[in-house]
Amino acid sequence: MYAAIKHLHVLCAVLSGSGFLLQGIWMTRRSPLLDHRVTRVLPHVIDTLFFTSAITLAMLSAQYPFVAPWVTAKVIGLVVYVVLGYIALRGGPTMRIRVFALACALLVFSWIVSVALTKNAAGFLVLTGAF
Template identity: 50%
Template sequence: MDYLSIKHVHMGCAAASGALFLLRGAWMLRASPALQQRWVKILPHLIDTALLASAIALAVWSGQSPGSQPWLAAKLCALLAYIVLGTIALKRGKTPAVRGAAFALAVLVFAYIVAVAVSKQAWPL
């Protein structure tokens, strides 16, 4: 698979991951039983695994690393924050207010990750 194909897989997985997170967040805010469906618990892990694998493939293919590219380091740090906020929003938050705040922050962090990816700048303003 060439670089452009891997990049398109990565972008598609990022879009699917973000859309599914928004859907799961909406269900969480409504306390919907849909959030407990089996596919809702499995599909995000499959998409995010493909997203991570394609990210690693892109970095290896292009010879870039977080140590040499500040934008990539920023994206990686933001990814960790997104994961933590996402788990608080969808699983670990003790109250609806905590889950809602974590969800809103996770959406902002996701938008930041996309902006960094598009601009290749750690501060994409």
């Protein structure tokens, strides 16, 4: 059961990240597809499955935020990613701010993935010598 949920979680991570990148591209091109009903609904479905599978994995493995440092890092990164994603796709007052927020959100998403792969709270920052 754990393996199936982990595979679902990884699949949702790929779909969520890819979907966000695609929405970011549409945002920079001012595409009407960004406001399509499917584009507004599907990411919420994917992210709900993503979040539910994450909680299930945490419960099954007994690795919780504020107990396991790498899980805490992922949760904090997720909050930063969501805020940046909102600014990029909806809340940024100028295109320059939206594109900057998009780039930062993609960087944070990559860092979250690196934390998950290494199970190290610093993620890819370890490679830079920052931590």
